Amino acid sequence: MTLTQLKYVVTVAGEKSMNEAAKKLFISQPSLSTAIRELETEIGIEVFRRTSRGIVVTPEGEEFIGYARQVTEQCELIDTKYIQKENVKRKFGVSMQHYTFAVNAFVEMVKQFGMEKYEFAVRETKTYEVIEDVKNFKSEIGVLYVNEFNYKVLNKLFTEYELEFHELLRCSIYVYLWKGHPLAEQEEITLEELENYPCLSFEQGNYNSFYFAEEVLSNYQYKQLIKANDRATLLNLMIGLNGYTLCSGIICEELNGSEYCAVKLKSDEVMSIGYLKRKGIALSELGQKYVEELSKYKDKALG
DSSP states (O other), X not given: OOHHHHHHHHHXXXXXXXXXXXXXXXXXXXXXXXXXXXXXXXXXXXXXXXETTEEEEOHHHHHHHHHHHHHHHHHHHHIIIIISOOOOOEEEEEEESSOHHXXXXXXXHHHHHOOSSEEEEEEEOOHHHHHHHHHTTSOSEEEEEXXXXXXXXXHHHHHHTTEEEEEEEEEEXXXXXXXXXXXXXXXXXXXXXTTTSOEEEEOOGGGOOGGGOSSSSTTSOOSSEEEESSHHHHHHHHHHHOOBEEEOSOOOHHHHOSSEEEEEESOXXXXXXXXXXXXXXXXXXXXXXHHHHHHGGGGGSOO
C-alpha cells in the first residue's frame, strides 16, 4: 500500500467517477483502475463497486476511505508547512445533535483561533449520523447525550465503531417552550399538564428508533407529537402551536433569541451530554479548544 494509492482512492471517492478522477490526477483511466484493483487485492476488501451507472463506495470502503483521507490530509499539512513553507490551512469538523450551546462553543472556538486560513465544518444532524461522521473521520468530534434508557444500545455502537464517549455535563430534564406558553410561568411542569400541547421532536430518518431520539422520554406515549427536521421549524411550532420539547435547560439567547425559556420537568430522569472521539487518537489543538469551550457550560447545566 502506497501513499499514491491512498490519494487515488480519496480522489475517486470525491469525484464519484474513474474518468473524472483520472483527469484530476493526470493519469490514464486504465492505470487508475489497475492501481485501485491492486490496492483492493492487497487490503482484502472491495472499496468501490462497479455498476452500469458508475461506481459506488461499499460500506467497508467508507471506513477505509475515512482512514485514507486522514493520512493524505496529514501528509498535505506536512508538505505545506515543511516543504512549501506556506501557512497551513487548518481543518476541523464537529457533528452534533441540535444543541445551541454546542454551536455557540464552536463560534467561540473559531473566534479565539483567529487564523487566516481554515476550513471548518459544523453539522447539526441526526443521532446516528453524528456517530457515523466520527467513525468515518468526517468529523473529529461528535456531541450527543446518553441516559439510562439509550446507553446500552448506543454504547454497543461506540464499542463496535471504536469510539469513546466522554461525559461533559449531567443535567435534569427541562421543558423548552416560548415565553407566551400558558405553562411558561410555572416553576415545574408535569407530563400530565403537557398532554394537551404538541410535543416537538427532531426527525431521525431511517434510524427513527426510541434509542436514537434526541429527546429523553422518547418511549412515552405522547397524545400529540410533531416531528421536524431543523431547529428553526421547531421554534416556529413552539410559538404557532404552543408546542414544546424536552431539553437540557441550557439556553443560548444570543443564538435563539430571548423569546424562549426552560421550565423544570417533574421527573427524576437525568441526561449526560458529552463528546465522541475515535479511540486511541488524540484530539487536535482545535479539538481540544472546542472541548474546552463545551466544558464551560458545565456550570450552566441546571440541576
